[in-house]
Amino acid sequence: MEELANLFHGFAVALQPFNIMVMILGIVLGVIIGVLPGLGGANGVAILLPLTFSMPPTSAIIMLSCIYWGALFGGAITSILFNIPGEPWSVATTFDGYPMAQQGKAGEALTAAFTSSFVGALFAVIMITLVAPLVASFALQFGPAEKFAVYFLAFCSFVGLSKEPPFKTVAAMMIGFALAAVGLDSITGQLRLTFGVTELLNGFDFLIAVIGLFGIGEILLTMEEGLSFRGGNAKINLRVVLHTWKEMPAYWLTSLRSCLIGCWMGITPAGATPASFMSYGIAKRLSKRGKKFGHGEIEGVVAPETAAHAAGTAALLPMLSLGVPGSPTAAVLLGGLLIWGLQPGPMLFVEQKEFVWGLIASMYLGNLVGLLVVLTCVPIFAAILRIPFSIIAPLILVLCAIGAYSVHSSTFDVVLMLVFGVLGYLFKKCGYPLAPLVLAIVLGDKAEEAFRQSLLGSQGSLAVFFSNGLVGTIMVLGLIALFWSAIQEGYSRLRAATA
Amino acid sequence: MKRSVRVALAAGIALVAGQIPALAGWEPVRPVEFIVPAGTGGGADQMARTIQGIVTKHNLMKQPLVVINKSGGAGGEGFLDVKASAGNPHKIIITLSNLFTTPLATGIPFNWKDLTPVAMLALDEFVLWVNAEKPYATAKDYIDAVKQAGGTLKMGGTGSKQEDQIITVAMEKATGAKFTYIPYKGGGEVAVQLVGNHIDSTVNNPIEAVAQWRGGKVRPLCVFDDKPMGYDEPITDGKAWKDIPTCKSQGLDIEYLMLRGIFMSPRATKDQIEYYVDLFKKVRETPEWQDFMKTGAFNTTFMTGADYAKWVETEEKRHELLMKEAGFLASN
Numbered sequence: 001m002e003e004l005a006n007l008f009h010g011f012a013v014a015l016q017p018f019n020i021m022v023m024i025l026g027i028v029l030g031v032i033i034g035v036l037p038g039l040g041g042a043n044g045v046a047i048l049l050p051l052t053f054s055m056p057p058t059s060a061i062i063m064l065s066c067i068y069w070g071a072l073f074g075g076a077i078t079s080i081l082f083n084i085p086g087e088p089w090s091v092a093t094t095f096d097g098y099p100m101a102q103q104g105k106a107g108e109a110l111t112a113a114f115t116s117s118f119v120g121a122l123f124a125v126i127m128i129t130l131v132a133p134l135v136a137s138f139a140l141q142f143g144p145a146e147k148f149a150v151y152f153l154a155f156c157s158f159v160g161l162s163k164e165p166p167f168k169t170v171a172a173m174m175i176g177f178a179l180a181a182v183g184l185d186s187i188t189g190q191l192r193l194t195f196g197v198t199e200l201l202n203g204f205d206f207l208i209a210v211i212g213l214f215g216i217g218e219i220l221l222t223m224e225e226g227l228s229f230r231g232g233n234a235k236i237n238l239r240v241v242l243h244t245w246k247e248m249p250a251y252w253l254t255s256l257r258s259c260l261i262g263c264w265m266g267i268t269p270a271g272a273t274p275a276s277f278m279s280y281g282i283a284k285r286l287s288k289r290g291k292k293f294g295h296g297e298i299e300g301v302v303a304p305e306t307a308a309h310a311a312g313t314a315a316l317l318p319m320l321s322l323g324v325p326g327s328p329t330a331a332v333l334l335g336g337l338l339i340w341g342l343q344p345g346p347m348l349f350v351e352q353k354e355f356v357w358g359l360i361a362s363m364y365l366g367n368l369v370g371l372l373v374v375l376t377c378v379p380i381f382a383a384i385l386r387i388p389f390s391i392i393a394p395l396i397l398v399l400c401a402i403g404a405y406s407v408h409s410s411t412f413d414v415v416l417m418l419v420f421g422v423l424g425y426l427f428k429k430c431g432y433p434l435a436p437l438v439l440a441i442v443l444g445d446k447a448e449e450a451f452r453q454s455l456l457g458s459q460g461s462l463a464v465f466f467s468n469g470l471v472g473t474i475m476v477l478g479l480i481a482l483f484w485s486a487i488q489e490g491y492s493r494l495r496a497a498t499a
Numbered sequence: 500m501k502r503s504v505r506v507a508l509a510a511g512i513a514l515v516a517g518q519i520p521a522l523a524g525w526e527p528v529r530p531v532e533f534i535v536p537a538g539t540g541g542g543a544d545q546m547a548r549t550i551q552g553i554v555t556k557h558n559l560m561k562q563p564l565v566v567i568n569k570s571g572g573a574g575g576e577g578f579l580d581v582k583a584s585a586g587n588p589h590k591i592i593i594t595l596s597n598l599f600t601t602p603l604a605t606g607i608p609f610n611w612k613d614l615t616p617v618a619m620l621a622l623d624e625f626v627l628w629v630n631a632e633k634p635y636a637t638a639k640d641y642i643d644a645v646k647q648a649g650g651t652l653k654m655g656g657t658g659s660k661q662e663d664q665i666i667t668v669a670m671e672k673a674t675g676a677k678f679t680y681i682p683y684k685g686g687g688e689v690a691v692q693l694v695g696n697h698i699d700s701t702v703n704n705p706i707e708a709v710a711q712w713r714g715g716k717v718r719p720l721c722v723f724d725d726k727p728m729g730y731d732e733p734i735t736d737g738k739a740w741k742d743i744p745t746c747k748s749q750g751l752d753i754e755y756l757m758l759r760g761i762f763m764s765p766r767a768t769k770d771q772i773e774y775y776v777d778l779f780k781k782v783r784e785t786p787e788w789q790d791f792m793k794t795g796a797f798n799t800t801f802m803t804g805a806d807y808a809k810w811v812e813t814e815e816k817r818h819e820l821l822m823k824e825a826g827f828l829a830s831n
Contacts, residue, residue, distance in 0.1 A: 140694055198607065408569065457653055
């Protein structure tokens with residue numbers, strides 16, 4: 001129980017007035033960063049890093065991690081209100097969050113998103129507190145083959161578990177893979193599909209694609225359908241919050257499952273984005289209300305938000321215990337640690353007890369503070385929906401353009417964003433799903449890299465993907481997910497035949 | 500009062516450094532962009548953000564210094580951006596070996612001569628690491644094992660056709676052993692893959708692997724420099740950076756150091772170059788910088804002006820030769 005004593009000591013550190021002030025400031029800044037599309041958590045933390053150099057390391061990390069929590073909370077806001085994911089892991093939140101806002105239930109959606117985020121984070125922090133040393137060794141088992149298996153599972157569960165026609169899903173995914181292949185091929189070090197255009201050196205950035213596909217695409221659709229947001233009559237007050245809370249316990253199974261998916265994906269360095277997609281896909285298949293997913297089902301907000309936040313929090317564990325950042329934001333935090341003279345790694349838990357446990361205690365408190373801050377602001381966010389479309393649409397366009405520009409400070413990206421907007425509009429018009437396209441842009445090059453690294457190591461033998469229990473299990477799960485419909489059909493036919 | 504003390508201190512430091520800033524000299528009039536041609540969290544990024552922190556903390560510049568990552572195309576994006584900003588003195592870039600390797604391997608229209616050299620800040624060392632559970636005690640043990648395995652032992656490194664792979668090929672040439680080279684995104688990931696036994700060795704920079712070394716998970720075999728590193732503070736088990744033998748002394752005659760230097764946009768004036776040289780001299784005097792050098796066991800060689808340009812030119816020729824021998828040139 002030495003950990004528990006350490007934790008209480010950590011609370012004493014985190015509860016100092018200065019640290020609490022820093023915490024609130026960090027959350028507010030983080031929410032602002034999360035709301036602005038393009039200005040992601042990693043960029044936000046990087047920009048604000050110098051602010052913290054004059055602080056003691058413990059206060060500094062509390063502030064930075066609170067910015068991180070704030071960004072995780074904030075990413076949900078624009079996803080739900082405007083169908084523009086502020087962060088990659090909020091994409092899955094738009095699937096049901098935005099329809100809810102359109103039905104005038106923005107308050108419920110926001111409350112559900114924030115509360116599930118809190119639950120996910122809390123679960124992950126408790127896990128960090130209890131099993132920190134064990135988990136560290138588990139993450140080490142993840143080589144390229146295991147990573148590929150996780151991505152494979154994410155892709156397969158999307159094709160097999162989606163209610164869209166599988167061929168449309170595959171078609172959209174393939175376009176995503178093609179777009180993900182543009183830029184530098186990290187295995188051979190050669191440029192691919194850039195056709196000598198230097199702007200394409202970087203490939204297609206996921207954020208620009210998402211801002212265009214979702215944000216601009218949505219505005220185009222709304223314009224066509226009569227220039228108005230449906231949802232202007234959203235009723236938001238304390239009663240909505242309490243009412244939503246009363247409903248939440250009904251989804252405990254989905255929450256728990258999402259927490260587990262999130263923690264697992266956060267520790268294995270797969271990250272929050274596949275966690276949110278996978279959790280959404282699995283909830284859709286396994287939930288009783290799964291058929292209604294995509295039409296404004298509150299469970300469809302709970303699942304991805306819980307998983308994303310659990311993964312985002314769990315990603316800090318390998319960073320602290322191994323020095324491996326589980327997410328880009330964690331990578332920037334890692335840089336921060338080095339600047340304060342702290343060397344992340346197995347020895348950090350031994351040599352810098354006050355720092356580590358102060359940080360862990362601040363995760364509990366920071367998330368609580370974050371939940372209170374964003375919940376009190378729900379009415380303000382939701383009131384945005386009452387502003388007439390003719391005023392809000394240009395504002396969103398400007399916001400999108402700023403977001404796209406700020407990713408690489410390049411005007412080419414703004415043009416690219418508009419092109420993706422048209423693509424998003426066409427996709428929706430033709431009934432092709434956008435989510436698999438986005439998933440493939442985000443994870444396509446990572447999956448390719450892991451696949452080729454595995455084959456290099458195995459001298460080209462595909463057996464590497466079934467070479468040990470861990471990787472084999474994940475691959476088999478993926479295959480089952482891919483052929484789920486066929487398996488289910490075969491099973492029911494078999495039952496019909498015997499009956 | 501505080502401010503004047505600080506100014507006096509800065510002036511004092513400048514005096515120590517043997518350089519009095521010309522009163523009528525050039526100074527930035529708007530924020531300076533500090534381009535990092537690599538991703539967030541990597542070695543160059545860490546150095547750039549440390550410098551940014553030092554400049555902010557010690558008030559070394561009147562205008563803010565803003566770090567911007569432009570990592571696309573193995574850093575090509577960042578280099579092309581600075582190249583296109585001729586005559587804009589508010590843009591500087593920190594370089595690593597991709598200054599040479601990226602244009603050579605990808606054929607993008609860029610050469611370091613397109614930029615204005617400012618100063619070499621330090622050189623980064625490379626160390627041959629193996630997992631501590633493995634029995635290899637010396638570089639020779641390991642190379643023998645590699646030969647025995649006939650090409651199945653895995654060397655992990657950062658990027659493809661960049662410094663880590665160049666060293667690997669040089670090792671193959673020098674010893675006749677064959678490795679399977681597996682490229683990863685960053686040095687931190689490579690270090691962890693080694694701890695997890697997914698690869699057999701790495702040539703990580705000290706700063707990328709020090710955490711694992713302190714934890715007793717990896718073992719350094721030799722350093723690719725002509726003399727041992729100069730840091731004698733024990734890291735783990737009574738061993739210090741100084742105790743790692745040179746690869747040359749182990750019969751592996753390879754030297755490789757990576758540039759951590761600063762360039763600025765083309766067509767800079769003498770005043771402007773001097774301003775930045777002076778700035779980095781002040782940065783080097785701070786205790787934070789010295790701590791950073793110690794943590795990463797850097798080689799602290801500092802160069803400016805013609806010396807620096809000459810050094811870079813020699814290095815460029817060497818890289819061209821190494822990459823040509825390895826078959827890494829874009830025309831291949």
